[in-house]
Amino acid sequence: MGTGLLGIIHLILIIWALVNIMQSGVSTGNKALWVVLVVLLPIIGFIVWFLAGPK
Secondary structure, three states: OHHHHHHHHHHHHHHHHHHHHHHOOOOHHHHHHHHHHHHHOHHHHHHHHHHHOOO
């Protein structure tokens, strides 16, 4: 049961990050790089994006 809940929370965080990346004012190339990072390395990519991503 706990694993399913963690998976749902993880999915919500990744979707939230992707939406915020797409709405940011950075260039399309930078958006693409952030999206690839978050999708290919979900946990690490999300943490890096959260700490250093486009504001």
